[in-house]
Amino acid sequence: MLGKLSGWGDTIVALATPPGIGAIGVIRVSGPEAFTIVGRLFTGKDLSAETSHTLHVGLLVENGEQLDEVVVSLFRAPRSYTGENVIEISCHGSPVVLERVIQAVVRGGARLARAGEFTQRAFLNGKLDLAQAEAVADLIASGSAAGARAALHTIRGGFSRALRELRERLISFSALIELELDFSQEDVEFADRTQLYQLISEATVMTAELLQSFRLGNVIRNGVSVAIVGKPNAGKSTLLNTLLNEERAIVSEIAGTTRDTIEETLNIGGILFRLIDTAGIRQHTTDTIEQIGVGRSLEKMEAADIVLYLFDAREGVDGMRGELMSRGKVFVLVGNKVDVFEGAVDDPEAVMISARSGFGVDSLKKRLVELVLQGETMLGDGAMVTNARHYQALVKVAEALEAVARGLDDLIPGDLLALDIRVALHYLGEITGEITTEERLGYIFSKFCIGK
């Protein structure tokens, strides 16, 4: 199916843990020479004599120079992540130590791994299909529990199983139809058209469900953008801080790593929300905004999935409800400062809060989560499309299935039906990697991090 990749037989090495200083850092070595290369550096034991899935403590020494005291994990082919011989070296977590060990392994005969090459090898060795392999990258990059859950479901084969079942049924039908072609003079039908129609209907429903899951899947993977808008002094900054401070207290216990790249994110009920801070924008452009009005601020937030309109509970929503509805936005009206004013207007369609005291903020969070789920449940075992590449391929599958269904209605000959079925099969195969090109694979895996 695939041409041999360049360097496919090489033994590769990379840092598998994040760069930086930590208690430990893990270096992964995979390939036919993994045991030989690491074994030459490892003192105290002959690693080649040890069984798979065992741990060994020892000193790495290169030309008499001590590199580190390490623990090595042995995984013998095919019982490893890549399906090859794999050794993971757990070193002291100093970048200098890790670099020295990696360079010693390279001098010993390995080469530095390309991004995603370990997972690519796992795919090529049949340990994972392409959809599963891509979910590994998604799991690593997941920014929320829901994202991690969806990716793990795919890694464990949930999505692939659904596609494989569909694909196998289409293949068996396709084979029967192609058999008819060999007997085309005799006008026989091996493939029962009623059964085929039934299958295509089922496949169409399943594909449609998967396509529909992409909206939620995409949201789960990439987060929901929420624009907080409102007049000056409505309390946007206070609300933002109230939302974020609670969140930070939880996140900062471990890492807080995403804060560098994403401005303000909130994890509510396992769903990632990205807050667009119009409060921040306002501070620098107060005059302009005041002149042009909130409409302008809304335009800027056109790209947001959800608009959160904050108003002063004394003043009410004004014309904003109509404005938001006419723009077709998904929105939440939030009346603020209920604690301050006796004469607060209780708007039944709004969430009434006090950003300062935190009153009502939980209800607001609940409303946000409801808007995302809209009756869909994330906790089910259903397969979910989270990957744009899979979505595009499924759109093609749906088109091909529609063509087959039309063809059946029009009683077109078997050879033409077979063509459309083959198109559907092609795009199904592209998702799981049964059908793909080496360049395409290279592109997909190049988006992985090094060491995976």
Add this chain to the structure above:
Amino acid sequence: MLGKLSGWGDTIVALATPPGIGAIGVIRVSGPEAFTIVGRLFTGKDLSAETSHTLHVGLLVENGEQLDEVVVSLFRAPRSYTGENVIEISCHGSPVVLERVIQAVVRGGARLARAGEFTQRAFLNGKLDLAQAEAVADLIASGSAAGARAALHTIRGGFSRALRELRERLISFSALIELELDFSQEDVEFADRTQLYQLISEATVMTAELLQSFRLGNVIRNGVSVAIVGKPNAGKSTLLNTLLNEERAIVSEIAGTTRDTIEETLNIGGILFRLIDTAGIRQHTTDTIEQIGVGRSLEKMEAADIVLYLFDAREGVDGMRGELMSRGKVFVLVGNKVDVFEGAVDDPEAVMISARSGFGVDSLKKRLVELVLQGETMLGDGAMVTNARHYQALVKVAEALEAVARGLDDLIPGDLLALDIRVALHYLGEITGEITTEERLGYIFSKFCIGK
């Protein structure tokens, strides 16, 4: 020896790898309940039935919720880093996944580890002495091969062995002297004064050598600060870039992690140099510097270990040589732009380079390394003091030994000699942790990273 630490019997958990996204992240669990707690989450196998030093692939599930597919490493007490039951969980390297697993382990009965607590437990369980434990932190933080080498030497017990030998000999002498005190009426000498004198002489030499090694040890651990000074347009920025560009090409292959915290560092021959970029300072304050002259710029660099004075090869050094010598600085004179001008002055005491073409830069690097080593070799197996705490204790040891030697000269009574020997023993014991307080231990280990 030590009072029980609070929470000493707890099972603890922490992320052992650096925070951030990576192919994998490792969570370390240590304590009596490690196997029970992780075993409840781990599906597919009964971990409590498995032997030490084995690896197991499985799914972590908490209350029906799948957390991650992981590999667990089992280390049974006392054959582990801490000496307790230890499980390391190798997860997919997503901060979200890692946080979920850590929280599941905490809900299962573990608590988050304090900084350095794993190593502190290793110390309390006799797996490492205090000097070795501190060297673990040094190894992790090491910024150069030489620093890593010195720390690894200490971890492997080189430094501790030297101290222990000295301590044991002093103890046996001390015991003999104290025995004399029991027979003080009879005027006997169990402890041979000549032998004691010999021992004290040897101990004094050894302590002096260790103290002397601190200058180099400190340099190896913390790096050598180098101020690059010179007139405007001497080529400081070009030289800096030439030095750094070569370096970056090597470092960036793996991590380049130190760049965030340390402005400009250069690793030459395994020694870390920290470059103080006066070129950068100059850009903002050209006028002032021009007025006050290079002398002012030098004052700013007073704290540097080495001053690198760059001059235009056409112009020569001027009065700077005298200026630098009068200030007692260690310096290198560097004549730049030898490629540009026919009439370059060849100064035999200067390194002549072309920062632009790279000519002579290797000689300059060699000169810098020579200045640091000054005849000392870093590759030897000698113990080296790299830790300020150890240095301070050794100064006290030296003082006590000097008092003993003086006492022997003055023929003072045994009980007074014994007192001074006990002072020496006390400070020796402080280094390796035989004598220390719980508060002091807590302070030392609090400087470790979490997870170690």
